Amino acid sequence: MPELPEVETTCRGIEPHTKGRKVTAVIVRQPQLRWLVPESIQSLVGQSIDAVSRRSKYVFLEAQTGTVMIHLGMSGSLRLVDATLAPDKHDHVDLVLDSGKALRLHDPRRFGAVLWTTENTDDHKLITHLGPEPLTDAFDMNHLHKIAHNRSMSVKQFIMDGKVVVGVGNIYASESLFMAGISPKRAANKVSKQRYELLTKCIKQVLARAIEQGGTTLRDFVQAEGKPGYFQQELNVYGRAGEKCLVCESVIKQIKQGQRSTFYCSDCQK
Known part of the structure; x- marks a missing residue:
């Protein structure tokens, strides 16, 4: 299972290739993940990714009108591929970027999640109950x-x-x-x-x-x-x-x- 260091590494790995890039398409091949991928995720199309961050094991991709929340579940991974690359069986969601690359979620067990929220992520029901980040001063x-x-x-x-x-x-x-x-x-x-x-x-x-x-x-x-x-x-x-x-x-x-x-x-x- 991806743990905090792996998710932090994921954020650091994808940030240089996603931040400032415009999303030209959102391709959902399999919406039935841990939670249903909402149709509102299409709101991201035409917007730029302003920031990439992490809270616990959630990856946040912040845009002008909302935030994509990604969880890798038990077996998920994110990678950057050429947008034209044919998907594998378990490649469920692509965020296609104006660079010609796609941020692709691969999740064989489908315990991961791709969500869209327009509220402050700190107030999201999946986040509000969480304890402090271990590498911050709040954890002592x-x-x-x-x-x-x-x-x-x-x-x-x-x-x-x-x-x-x-x-x-x-x-x-x-x-x-x-x-x-x-x-x-x-x-x-x-x-x-x-x-x-x-x-x-x-x-x-x-x-x-x-x-x-x-x-x-x-x-x-x-x-x-x-x-x-x-x-x-x-x-x-x-x-x-x-x-x-x-x-x-x-x-x-x-x-x-x-x-x-x-x-x-x-x-x-x-």
């Missing part, structure tokens, strides 16, 4: 500690809750907790303020590093066969069940939490 130990006060769920599930903080997906939650030395099984309300201070720093560091590594793949966005900037990281625990911990050489363990796999070192994380 005070924020986490205050909300965790009456939460008995595991700290891993807590930091993956988009109402608490956005964009801390399964991989990044496991890696951040390992870096902070906190057991993923510990209850959120049993983590001290001092340890939350360390955890917020680790989350920021893990996500920032992932975004930085994604920058090396930006050229892929302008290739017909290009894939989004989903990059390989050097992971300490995620996906390494049964292998030795890189710090203490204990065996990495795997458990299920909230139907998601969790990886951790029981010696390094308490």
